[in-house]
Amino acid sequence: MNQSASRLKAVFPLQAIKTLTVAMGLVSVAAWLRVSLLGVSNTELIWLTFYPSVIISVFLLGMHAGLLATAGACLTVWVIWPLLFKTILIESYSDITELLLFMLICSFICHLINALSRSRAALQDAQNDYSASAKREQFISSIINYMPNMIGYWDADLHCRFANNAFTKWYHKKPQEIIGMSFRELTGEQLFAINEPHIRAVLAGKPQRFERVLKKTDGSQGNIIGDYIPDVDTNGKVKGFAIQSSEVTELKETEEQLKMAAYVFESTADGIAVTDTNGYLLSINPAFEEITGYCAEEVLGQPSDMFRTRQNSRKFYLQIHRQIMAKGRWQYDMWSRRKDGEAFLAHFTVSVVRNDDGEPAFYVSVFNDITDRWNKDKHLKHLAFYDPLTDLPNRTLMMERLEQKIIHAKRTPCQLALMFIDLDNFKLVNDQLGHDVGDQLLKITAKRLLDLVRESDTVARLGGDEFIFILNNPHSKEQAYEVANRILNSINDPVEIRGMAIEIAMSVGVAMYPSDATSADQLIKHADTAMYKAKSLGENNIYFFADV
Secondary structure, three states: OHHHHHHHHHHOOHHHHHHHHHHHHHHHHHHHHHHHHHOOOOOOOHHHHOHHHHHHHHHHHOHHHHHHHHHHHHHHHHHHHHHHHOOOOOOOHHHHHHHHHHHHHHHHHHHHHHHHHHHHHHHHHHHHHHHHHHHHHHHHHHHHHHOOOEEEEEEOOOEEEEEOHHHHHHHOOOHHHHOOOEHHHHHOHHHHHHHHHHHHHHHOOOOEEEEEEEEOOOOOEEEEEEEEEEEEOOOOOEEEEEEEEEEOHHHHHHHHHHHHHHHHHHHOOOEEEEEEOOOEEEEEOHHHHHHHOOOHHHHOOOEHHHHOOOOOOHHHHHHHHHHHHHHOEEEEEEEEEOOOOOEEEEEEEEEEEEOOOOOEEEEEEEEEEOHHHHHHHHHHHHHHHEOOOOOOEOHHHHHHHHHHHHHHHHHOOOOEEEEEEEEEOHHHHHHHHOHHHHHHHHHHHHHHHHHHOOOOOEEEEEEOOEEEEEEEOOOOHHHHHHHHHHHHHHHHOOEEEOOEEEOOEEEEEEEEEOOOOOOHHHHHHHHHHHHHHHHHOOOOEEEEHHHO
8 A cells, every 4th residue: 555655656746646636626616616607508608617717727836737727627528517417518610619729728828827927936036136136245345344454446547446444544535535536636646656566567467465654644654565456357358456455554563562572582691481381491592592501492392390400499499380370470599400411590580471361371481690690799708707818707707606696595595605715926926937837827727626616616717816616505614624625735736837847825715605794795805804814824724704
């Protein structure tokens, strides 16, 4: 059953079945109306009965339906009517002639109505196409008008045929004022003379592109990039040309700023490195290469921690990162490493560059090598706090350390023993053997004193042949005496200078904190008093201020 239905659908498509059904239905309705109104026996004007059914069929479903209705009407009058009503309607040649005439007229009606329908459909399609084309043209025109580039069209006689809003805005004229205006009139003689070679070339069929600085009608200057595109017809003749001019004033200003920034980047004496948010190097300048010894090919794409040294802990780098994220930029001094492995001290300024969403996009590090300055500062600091001859702390550094020890002793009760040491008969050595020998003797004395100090003790030179020895937290006066006695024994050992064995004596004065004094100045003063008391007793004596 299903296969039969499928075959039927294949032979008689649904549209054909519908057309046949409608045509036969209209013919049947026409026949029924005639029988109902005029009866079976009335055969006058029988064909007029079926004209409406044919016309309606054509209008409803087209020419094929009309032709089917025509055939159905003929079949009804000639065959079906005699079978149903026992009345023969086609009896003579004249009746056959009327049948043929009916068929001819209906066929003509079908073709005429079909032709009219097609014409009306074609007209409607044309109207639709015109409307769509008009909409497209309006859409394209709107796009061109609102484009920021200046767009215009000039015919071969150099008269303007089209100018968009940007074009009219540049010349401060309305579109209707520009349309029909000559190129020379619009641009002026000077600009026309400049553009004339490009105009001649484009009218010869050669596209033109150029860059120029123009003066606007409001007096300001603007940079433009111009394009002249020839409009060539099918015969190869140039009908005109389109102009597209892009104002690039802001772009040129930005370009100049970028050039200036690039020049600064390339020529600055400071090293500059740009890294992404993961710390990988994106760009470096020549100063970076000069300072570190690395070329761009060796470091770009590499992590910035390749320059880290052991002088800086991981905690130090994490602290830097937190400060940069909190403040946007941070300055610090950090040890880094050159290509040859040499460490150098650099002063860094790191800034974060954020995107439009406020998120870090990349980091810019500017640095310079301050190793020489640091060494110089270190040397100057050393000169300020250390004796240049013996390299012992001088009076300034000694006073600072003594005051710190007294502050600590007040917080954590303990004693201090300050020994004021003076070399006996040192002036005689200088006078008889020379200052060079005296200087050597002072250096050897300083070294022997250093050999006796603990990490918590301090030995210093006040000047001349005077030294200070600060003994930290002696348990008793007796322990202080033992240390002073070791100092005497160490210094008393003969010293060989330039082949001469020189023996030297010394006097030691001792003041105890807090029993003898509670301030640095008093402690030194009292130790000095005790030293003079020891010197008055002769060579190699130790005297405590408490015994004065």
